[in-house]
Amino acid sequence: MILRKQRLPDLLLVAVLAIFICACSDGRRGINPGDVAPDISGVSPQGTTLSLASIPAKVVLINFWATWCAPCMAELPELQALHKRLEDKGFAVVGVAVDDDPDKIQSAVAQYGITYPIIIDNTSQSKRRYEVKGLPESYVLDSKRQVLVVADPDDGSPVTKIIGPRAWAQNQTVQLFSGLLQ
Numbered sequence: 425m426i427l428r429k430q431r432l433p434d435l436l437l438v439a440v441l442a443i444f445i446c447a448c449s450d451g452r453r454g455i456n457p458g459d460v461a462p463d464i465s466g467v468s469p470q471g472t473t474l475s476l477a478s479i480p481a482k483v484v485l486i487n488f489w490a491t492w493c494a495p496c497m498a499e500l501p502e503l504q505a506l507h508k509r510l511e512d513k514g515f516a517v518v519g520v521a522v523d524d525d526p527d528k529i530q531s532a533v534a535q536y537g538i539t540y541p542i543i544i545d546n547t548s549q550s551k552r553r554y555e556v557k558g559l560p561e562s563y564v565l566d567s568k569r570q571v572l573v574v575a576d577p578d579d580g581s582p583v584t585k586i587i588g589p590r591a592w593a594q595n596q597t598v599q600l601f602s603g604l605l606q
Contacts, residue, residue, distance in 0.1 A: 454555055457573045457584050461486070461565050464520055464550040466543040469530040474543050476569070482514035483604045484565040485592075488551065489519055491528040493559040495589040500536040505593035506601070507540040513605050514567075516540060522551050522559070562586040564604070575600055 455461065464486070465475035476486070487503055489496035507517040517540040521529045524546050533542060545551060554563065563585060564572045576583045577590045577597040591597065 455563065455571050455584060457571055459571050461563065461569045461571055462550070462553040464543055464545065466545045469526065469533050469542055469544065474541060476518060476543070479516050479518055479541055481516035482567045483516075483601060484569070485515075485517045485562055485601070486565065487517060487519050487560055487562045488554065488556045489521060489560045490523045491521070491525070491532050492523070496560040497532065499560060499589040499592065500532065500538060502590065502592035504536060504538055504540065506598065509593070509598055510601055510605070513602070515601055515605055518543065520545055520550055522548060522556070558587060560589055566604070572604070574604070
């Protein structure tokens with residue numbers, strides 16, 4: 425009985441702290457491994473409605489970018505090369521352009537010969553949902569659209585979010601994604 429009386433204040437303290445933390449937080453907890461990725465919807469550079477959920481693929485690399493971001497523009501050819509090498513195996517790159525100017529996006533897509541899907545998110549809704557802090561940022565999803573932990577192409581460290589540009593078409597990176605497709 426004494427043990428219960430001593431534990432009751434501890435339990436009350438934990439409960440009060442949990443309520444306080446929940447009440448003070450804005451409900452965001454970020455994107456974590458195993459989470460189902462929030463859907464992204466918008467329009468393509470051609471003006472058709474497009475969503476992440478509508479992309480059939482075993483593995484998806486979501487890449488947030490903008491035309492005003494020099495590192496983003498520098499990695500577009502790498503992303504296109506990766507997409508071309510693995511698209512027949514069930515891999516897709518999905519670009520999420522966060523620009524306000526669809527004409528600039530169309531121009532970049534044409535300039536770099538981008539054939540992978542581009543979703544224009546001019547409302548920044550997906551940028552907020554994915555808590556994008558800088559550009560470019562990328563996530564890798566499985567066929568159920570769950571966020572995966574992958575080896576960062578730069579240094580091999582395990583990551584959920586890949587921040588900054590990468591040499592996506594390097595053989596080791598292609599092998600990484602090929603392995604996920606098995």
